[in-house]
Amino acid sequence: MQHIAIIGGGTAGWMTACLLQQRWRERGIAVTLVESAEIGTVGVGEGSTPYLRRFFATLGIAERDWMPACDATYKCGIRFPGWSSVPGYESYFHPFFNEADRELGNQFFTNACLRRRGQAADANPQDFFLAAELARQRRAPIYAGDGPGTDYAYHFDAGKLGAFLRTHAVGLGVRHIVDTVARVEQRENGDMAAVHLKNGARIAAELFVDCSGFKGLLINETLGEPFLPFRDNLFNDRAIAIPTPLVDGEDIPSETVSTALRHGWAWQIPLTSRYGNGYVYSSDFVSDDDAERELRAHLGAAAEGATSRRLRMRVGRVEQHWRQNCVAVGLAQGFIEPLEATALMLIQFSIEDLIAALEGDGFGRGRQADYNRRVNEMFEGVRDYVVAHYQLNTRRDTDYWRANRANRHISARLASLLDVWDRGGDFEAELERHGSALMYLRPSWYALFAGMGRFPADLRAAPQTLTAAQARQRLRQMAQAFRSHRGHLSVG
Ligand SMILES: Cc1cc2nc3c(=O)[nH]c(=O)nc-3n(C[C@H](O)[C@H](O)[C@H](O)COP(=O)(O)OP(=O)(O)OC[C@H]3O[C@@H](n4cnc5c(N)ncnc54)[C@H](O)[C@@H]3O)c2cc1C
Structure with missing residues (x-):
């Protein structure tokens, strides 16, 4: 060649x-x-997974060389408000995982398993993972001094x-x-x-x-x-993007926020120069004009006068x-x-x-x-993980969410994962059975299933376990060792 x-x-x-x-x-x-x-x-596509670090490492390009040129920020994970109506799980966080998570992370898995089997234990990932706390405090996933390895992604x-x-x-x-x-x-x-x-x-x-x-x-x-086409289980085929300004003097968030709206979900991605926002929705359930109205209402005053871009998405694969x-x-x-x-x-x-x-x-x-x-x-593999978000939603406000939840066009693999989880079966063994084909690792599957509050409604008393309040207290201390996001990016 x-x-x-x-x-x-x-x-x-x-x-x-x-x-x-x-x-x-x-x-x-x-x-x-x-x-x-x-x-x-x-012209869109402004959030990454942690693997983009390997891309730049392969090319020998340092963060200090590319990040300022691309208005880039750090991403500790994704917050998902509004996908679940289960009390205590109305919002959850899909974290990127850090070595410092070992102890509290294990506690989270233990609690999720107890809860899955009907015992009362706190199991929202946002209370147990360092990345969620760093995002809450708007810190960069970078230690001020030395520390164990951290994983993170970018916005740009x-x-x-x-x-x-x-x-x-x-x-x-x-x-x-x-x-x-x-x-x-x-x-x-x-x-x-x-x-x-x-x-x-x-x-x-x-x-x-x-x-x-x-x-x-x-x-x-x-x-x-x-x-x-993946239309049988990924209904969304349109998007509207609207940029908004950063708030003067405010710390820059280090998370993507993906908020469920009436007929899809809205992203908010912080850059050093602006926010990228958008609404991903299904044209079977809402018109473009109504979707834009809903997005503008969601963004509030910040979007007044901002121009929108409408996009069609071809979802599926060759x-x-x-x-x-x-x-x-x-x-x-x-x-x-x-x-x-x-x-x-x-x-x-x-x-x-x-x-x-x-x-x-x-x-x-x-x-x-x-x-x-x-x-x-x-x-x-990625499709299954994304489809699972829609299967697990517990919103009751629109046909869109009800149709997603009721949809039986899911892969045998995802159906089996849901079944084992719901029966209180051996979820670890089920994850191992599918191996690398799942694309997402064990913590991500736990974060999604538990984060959506996929648990039995009736709970019995559990053995003493770490509570969300205790875990958060530990996280707050751990987060002190990290740099402020804005400070580390040297903006403003
Ligand atoms: C709403 C939305 C949100 C997204 N968010 C994310 C995200 O958060 N993270 C993420 O990883 N990805 C995201 N993506 C996907 C991401 O935007 C794309 O994967 C990425 O931008 C790559 O696009 P592309 O280069 O394949 O295509 P394009 O950007 O469409 O580029 C196509 C290129 O082909 C050229 N071309 C076409 N026809 C011809 C021709 N006849 N002759 C010569 N040149 C031609 C065009 O000039 C252009 O340069 C998102 C996508 C959408 C729609």
Whole structure:
């Protein structure tokens, strides 16, 4: 292989360009990225999972170099208000886990198991994990002095991250062409030979990476690869984004907030320059205008006069991400709605796996089937975790939430996890049975099931356990060792 062409200059295109060029420039493989000036990027996607740290580490880029350039902040986890109406569980926190969590975290698992079996014990994760306390105190997940390992993710301005990665990729040697692909030339065997640009240029390559966004220019429109919609259990297909200003002098939050509204949920993502907000909802249940009214009411005075952007989401995945000599990455390969901010993680994993597959068989295509199986497994694993939020909701206000709760179109795996949890069975063994295919680790599943208050209503007295108040007291002390978020970001 001598030449790789990437079509699309959104976050997916530039992440792919950086990783491939970094990895293979010594081998003399050239990378070209083509992006259209006429077709914009999706312009959202501002929260990450902790795996983005590995992405920057692979590229050798330090936080101090990229974070200020992208208005980035730290993310300790996600808070979920309004998803559950169970007393004591009206809001919960999905934390990123820290080494310091070992003791209180174990206490949380113990309490959740007691509660699951009908014994009265406090089991809301927001009371037991350090990340939740750091977020409450608006601290950065960074120790002021030395401390054990912490895990965290980021928020960032999507446009600025794209620009930063573009500069980095071009610095590494990626050739950047701004033009629109007008036609794709295929060989007799179905492989792609070249893309023809509007200005007349012909870009030939051995491998094409389709990063063209929701339309899937190469994978769907050219190769005709089927798209598998996830509509049967992920109803949301629209989003409205509205930015709001930061409050002067206020500490910057170190969490994403995902608040359940009447027909979906609203995100709030803090950057150093503004808040990114948006409403993800289902067009089967609410009109765009009503959704915008609801979002504006939710945001209050801060959103007065702010312009909105309306987006359609193609939720689902292609059946084969790698077909012929084309690999789809990013929105072109699929998208699970952004509730757990997993899209960039799936992009990163897809490229990392592609590198391993291509190197593993000497740049042939022997590992194509394995690759497709693995990427599909990742998508289905994340899908189960996101679908579980909707299954577990206990809101009663709208048909949207009732339909989500009553929906029986869930995977056998998720059905089995719910069944074992509800029966008070061996949840640990059930998690182990599914292994890495679950994508989310044990603490995340516990945080979600317990955090939504999925427990029997009738409770008996439990043996003495650590209470939420006692755990919080310990967390408050532990959090003192961490830096203030605004202070650490050196803003204001
Ligand atoms: C509402 C919403 C919220 C989201 N929130 C998150 C989040 O919190 N965290 C997260 O990880 N992800 C999130 N995402 C997903 C994230 O935005 C995307 O995964 C990410 O931006 C990558 O997009 P992309 O590069 O695949 O596509 P795009 O940004 O759409 O880029 C497509 C590129 O293809 C180019 N192109 C298209 N056609 C042609 C052509 N004919 N010729 C040349 N170029 C062409 C365009 O010019 C553009 O450069 C969210 C998505 C949505 C919709």
